[in-house]
Amino acid sequence: MNRSAARSGLMLLPALTGLFALAPAAHAEEFALSVSPPRFELSADAGQTVRGVVELSNASAMATPLKFSTAEWDLNPDGGVRTSDALRPNSCRPWVAIERKETTLQAKSQLRYRFEVTPPAGTAPVECRFAIIVAGRDENIKSNGLEFPVSAQIAVLVYVAVGGVKPQLEIVKADVRTINGQQTPVLEVKNNGQAHGRLSAFLKSVDAKGVKRELAPSTLPILPGETRTISLGVDNGTDAVEADKASPPAKPDPITFPLKVSGTMNDSVSAFAFEGTFEP
Template identity: 60%
Template sequence: MKKKLPRVFSALAVPFVVGLACTLQTGSAKANEFALSVSPPRFELATKPGQTVRAVAELSNRSDAPADLTFATAEWELTSDGGVALSQALKPDSCRQWVAIERRQTVLPGRTSLRYRFEVTPPADTPPTECRFAIVIAGGDSNVEAAENVQFPVAGQIALIVYVAVGDVKPSLKIVKAAVVEIGGVKTPVVMVENSGTAHGRLSAFLNGTDAAGVRREFSPSTLPILPGETRMIALNPDNVEDSLEMEGRESTKTKSLGPIVFPLTINGTMNDSINSFRFEGVFEP
């Protein structure tokens, strides 16, 4: 008989997310490291009302020093630029009360790994819904000497994003607009995608484009999720073009830049929304 996981909840505040591996260091101070990797970075699970779904994440400490870790569940939202905003306050429709995590703290020795378990059990009367939450893994505070006689606490954090489809839920994505916007100082073709379904979705595609100068490129959509009831801007990013060359009897590959896109730009191809495939053709003008 499997031992049931203890239900553990924490009041850890999580104001921001650091990447999957982070090292904090100042010029004259001793290095303070939070070098943790988590695999996979997100879970997309499915279950039925009244049934438990379990999952395991692999945590690896890439530092030589031990890592003092704490764990907590949190709410999350996507920001307009695709970032993740975390909150400890329970949402009205929160499903975090269904979540059991293995432990709330541990010390992970340097250069070692840990299998971290969690489970989700929706009540038997739960209507079809998508449960979304984060497991926040934080390193203990360290005092970093920023200047003479000045210290401040820092902490690294990782948010493990979890989706659980409870019952029959699915996305319903629709492209409602094509436009050109400036992203990072570069004019970029984008589509506005509406999700009228009951679960998150992502676009994938095989797209070809030709700009006003006759230059042909391949494009792929950003993999940002579109949450139910949301309309989100998804960038269509040009793929690198690779040339195969013969060098000293061996085949080598290098990347060739095609220069900036000259608008207007025509893009067409097949889009996929996790459920359906459909043809897409759009003209993008700045």
């Protein structure tokens, strides 16, 4: 982390689960599947196998056919996930073995689904990233006289740090952006390392009217080589996690800028003091 830059003034869940249901008006089978954890952050050495277990729970009163696959993924600027079946150059998905490709999860029941990742011997240090896709049955449904295909899916994101790779986060700019119709303090954060990183912090702030607030940075990941806008929101004890559809945050009272912020920040590797003044 570039501490001097930081001092110069520069997603609902870990317990969640993804819960999806098709609208009753569509007359489709219910897809009410919960998945825990929503992401895995693992580490391995070249030639070593690392394993994980996804816990699935079917809240529906009906048995649910499921299909499993792996996918590439990216994050939108707002943290939404884009997945792709196409194998990318240098993809680590060939290192991945999944327990099965199809199963039926009975009503009101649970399943422990296993996967493993084996980086080949001699693999250079790198962060392996992929998604495990859990998909319901493809259906054609009718709604308001129209028929269209629907496929409900959940993406479980997996990070594997191979060879001890770490993030190297640098705060390059403090700014104010309009988010959800309100001016919000943000940090532009660049990752010069080889693994994803997240900011965490306990920050106190005072605005131009003397209103004091405790702030926390969004916990969205900053991927290697990426510069991402990380918002500082009023700390209400929730955790923002990358997801296809994030719950909209409650609107805080407007901040009167300039806003002075100070406290302790952690860049996934070390902790340091932070001070900054944010103004439009």
